[in-house]
Amino acid sequence: MTRTRLAPSPTGAQHLGNARTHLIAFWASRQAGDELVFRIDNLDSPRVKSWAIEQAVEDLRWLGIQWDGEPILQTDHQRHYQQVLEFFTETSGNLAYPCYCSRKDIADAQSAPHESEFRGEGVIYPRTCSGYRPGDTIRNEAHCWRLRAADETLSFDDAVLGRQSCNPARELGDFPIATKNNQVTYQLAVVVDDFCQEVDFVIRGKDLVASTFRQLDLYRHLDRPAPRYAHVPLVLGTDGHRLAKRHGDTRLSYYREQGVAPEAVVGWAAHSLGMIDKPEPCKASELIDQFDWSKLPAEDTVVDTERLFSDD
Numbered sequence: 001m002t003r004t005r006l007a008p009s010p011t012g013a014q015h016l017g018n019a020r021t022h023l024i025a026f027w028a029s030r031q032a033g034d035e036l037v038f039r040i041d042n043l044d045s046p047r048v049k050s051w052a053i054e055q056a057v058e059d060l061r062w063l064g065i066q067w068d069g070e071p072i073l074q075t076d077h078q079r080h081y082q083q084v085l086e087f088f089t090e091t092s093g094n095l096a097y098p099c100y101c102s103r104k105d106i107a108d109a110q111s112a113p114h115e116s117e118f119r120g121e122g123v124i125y126p127r128t129c130s131g132y133r134p135g136d137t138i139r140n141e142a143h144c145w146r147l148r149a150a151d152e153t154l155s156f157d158d159a160v161l162g163r164q165s166c167n168p169a170r171e172l173g174d175f176p177i178a179t180k181n182n183q184v185t186y187q188l189a190v191v192v193d194d195f196c197q198e199v200d201f202v203i204r205g206k207d208l209v210a211s212t213f214r215q216l217d218l219y220r221h222l223d224r225p226a227p228r229y230a231h232v233p234l235v236l237g238t239d240g241h242r243l244a245k246r247h248g249d250t251r252l253s254y255y256r257e258q259g260v261a262p263e264a265v266v267g268w269a270a271h272s273l274g275m276i277d278k279p280e281p282c283k284a285s286e287l288i289d290q291f292d293w294s295k296l297p298a299e300d301t302v303v304d305t306e307r308l309f310s311d312d
Contacts, residue, residue, distance in 0.1 A: 002034040002228075004201045005194070006060065006067060007074075009041040010052030013251040014059040016305070017205070017235035017243050020269040023284060024232050025203040026065045027275075027291035037197050038071040043189050059252040062262050064284035072197075080192050081184040084222070088177055088188075089145050095221055096177060097132035098143040101125075116172055118210040124173035142180040149174050150217045159230035159293050161206065166213040175214055187211060191218045199227055206231035206300075207242070230293070234300045235272075248305045260309045268308065272301045 004025050008014055014022075029036040040056065042048050057071060088096045109126040116124050130148065151169035158164050166172065177188040184192075190211075194202065202212075209231050219226040237247035255265060263281035271279035274297060275290040 002029075002032060002201045003197070003199050004029040004034055004036050004203055005197060005199045006036065006038045006065070007041045007190075007193075007204075008056040008060070009044065010049055010056055011044055011047040012049065012052060013253055014056055015243055015250040015252065016265070016268075016303070016308075017250075019059070019063060019252055019265060020235055020272065020301075021203065021205055021232055022060055022065055023063065023266065023269050024230075024273070024291075024296075026067075026284060027288055028203060028230070028293070029201075030288045031291045034201070036067045037069055037199065038067040039074060039193060039197060040071060041074045041186075041190075041193075043074045043183070043186070045183075055253060062252065062256060063266060064262060066285075074189060074193055077189070077192055077196055080196055081189060084188065084192050085145070085178055085184055088147065088221070092221065094132075094134055094148070096145045096147050097130055097174075098138050099125075099129040099146045099174075099176070100139065100141060100143045101128050116210070118172065120207060121172060121210050124171075125175070127174060130174065144176045144180050145178040146174040147177050147214075147217065147221075149214070150220065154213055154216050154220075156212065156216065156226070156229055158209075159228065160233070160296055160298055161209070161231055164209060164212075166210075168213050168217050172210055172213060177218075187214045188218060191215050191222070191224075194227060195222075195224055200225075201230070202227045203230045203232060205234050206298075207234060233297055236300050236302045238302060238304050240302065243305065250305050255309065258309075264309055272303075273297065 006022055006025055026036060040053050106123055106125060109128060114124055149168035149172060153165050153167050155165040175187060176185050178184055212229055216226050235243055237243055243250050261281060263283055266284045267282045268279045270276045270282060270287050274295050275287055
């Protein structure tokens with residue numbers, strides 16, 4: 001049996017785009033007879049909102065999404081994070097190195113760092129600190145730890161996008177696995193999280209394809225099998241950008257406050273994915289049999305959020 005997961009981040013409210021991705025995970029797992037577990041990705045402590053954890057659970061229940069077992073917190077895995085981090089920084093040889101560079105240092109580097117071709121990934125790290133070798137003195141100043149990205153082609157077959165390939169070293173660059181505060185980064189944490197929860201099918205937005213290649217690199221070094229992946233289309237505003245405040249209030253809690261029924265949100269999501277002919281109100285549980293990966297669109301969905309659930 002395959003295990004999929006819901007993993008909302010409590011750095012803010014869940015919005016329409018989050019809702020559709022969560023519904024896809026629910027429909028796909030239930031249609032296949034698989035397990036669906038719930039994890040709150042609360043590791044990003046400076047940005048985590050205390051109210052957002054409870055609200056995320058409430059939002060998903062409001063949508064009619066059901067999961068297996070009790071929700072767990074990502075921070076429950078701290079002991080496992082440190083064990084894996086020690087492997088990369090102390091016992092693995094030369095897989096990672098301390099990096100003292102600031103963002104300004106990277107931007108000003110004489111080696112003229114170039115932008116990654118992956119949207120939103122920014123400047124590729126110019127490997128300024130990569131000369132470190134085991135036994136070298138680690139300076140008594142703030143530093144993160146970077147993984148030496150694989151200089152080879154990594155590939156995976158995506159359930160939505162098809163075959164995906166990337167050379168992480170050339171197209172993404174060496175990336176942090178621990179911050180200057182010695183806290184593991186998202187890339188390392190999510191690998192440990194999914195392994196601890198025995199997740200073997202990851203469903204998430206297609207803006208995270210670059211992260212998948214970084215995580216495949218980590219799985220390779222840990223000698224662990226990577227999950228299967230499905231990177232689903234995003235929900236965009238009319239300007240072609242991801243949903244933000246400029247597109248109006250798209251929080252699920254806002255729609256609840258305005259009296260929008262959860263069935264309306266579910267029906268909109270199902271229609272946008274080609275599961276039903278019209279955006280008619282439906283319960284999430286009623287659409288499980290309608291889900292089909294082969295019919296899922298690869299292109300993003302553009303919505304006029306100001307008129308989406310209006311009576312006009």
